[in-house]
């Protein structure tokens with residue numbers, strides 16, 4: 001079977017031929033790769049071609065693909081039961097593990113995706129505070145729930161400007177969008193509207209507009225303004241959890257959120273999300289409190305087994321340091337190759353997340369991300385793909401390294417980059 005034949009078949013029955021939009025290669029052009037198998041740091045497509053993978057299923061595969069311990073845990077769980085829709089010991093163990101590892105978690109509810117986690121966190125924040133306004137930042141992605149599908153026009157503060165058809169203006173009328181890393185903008189907004197704000201939701205390291213690091217003082221300001229005005233701070237760690245540090249970005253930056261959303265790594269490649277935080281807030285969730293939330297497959301035993309097995313690997317001593325070192329080697333090598341080729345390029349990493357930018361310095365906000373040379377990225381992307389390196393098919397996504405990536409994979413990637421920068 002060939003990639004283009006499968007894509008043609010897929011497009012007949014699946015909108016755009018894909019089950020999640022960025023997979024369609026719309027941003028970079030060309031035919032998406034259809035995969036048949038994955039192991040460690042590698043993917044194999046249906047044509048038998050092998051790639052070094054820097055997408056990691058968009059984050060979850062931090063231990064590497066098909067890790068034997070995770071596969072064994074999934075097989076054992078599946079042989080035992082696929083689903084009960086009732087409590088299990090394993091979900092208690094996952095809750096205990098999450099609360100032990102993530103500093104601010106006192107109580108946690110499992111769901112089946114990051115989208116469900118953020119959607120519920122917002123409902124809970126509104127239910128707890130009795131307020132309506134949610135503040136988010138331009139370029140941050142928090143899943144596809146209606147109230148969060150809003151972006152601002154060129155950095156300006158915008159109320160109720162949906163970025164998807166099908167989202168009524170009324171539904172996003174209470175969502176304000178501010179500029180990432182704009183401390184003064186946050187202070188000014190709170191000075192005027194602080195009393196109506198239920199919560200700020202933020203990616204503590206932005207990984208859905210390429211990679212943007214929080215400027216010093218930014219997260220601290222969010223914490224201070226929320227505390228001063230009685231609003232909740234929600235750190236969306238769906239991507240950064242167990243990637244930026246073992247305890248997430250909140251551990252790395254020393255920020256204590258009221259609520260945290262998790263996903264990706266905590267399912268180890270199966271669908272698991274979670275929201276957690278201060279007990280007095282979490283106790284407002286049904287069945288204890290008035291904020292409703294439920295899920296037929298929440299805490300699914302097979303998915304929970306994959307998550308638990310992955311977290312056991314992730315918390316082994318030296319795991320985070322090793323993967324962070326590998327990721328740093330990758331970005332330093334890429335910067336060196338670009339320099340030799342005379343290409344305007346920069347790159348940076350934090351934990352096992354990285355960003356590559358066709359721009360001389362890493363961007364600090366959405367507007368600067370938009371200044372990257374997208375055509376140059378697309379050329380680089382296809383040249384790398386041809387050379388057996390699978391990067392995210394968009395200039396606006398972070399990259400991910402796994403524990404299975406070692407010096408052999410980094411060397412192969414840098415050799416490919418040498419050729420790709422020359423194209």
Ligand SMILES: *Cc1c(COP(=O)(O)O)cnc(C)c1O
Pocket residue numbers: 112113114115116118141142143144203207208236237238239263264273
């Ligand atoms: C991926 C992601 C989500 C959405 O998670 P899904 O499991 O795709 O619904 C939410 N927030 C952030 C920060 C993400 O990276």
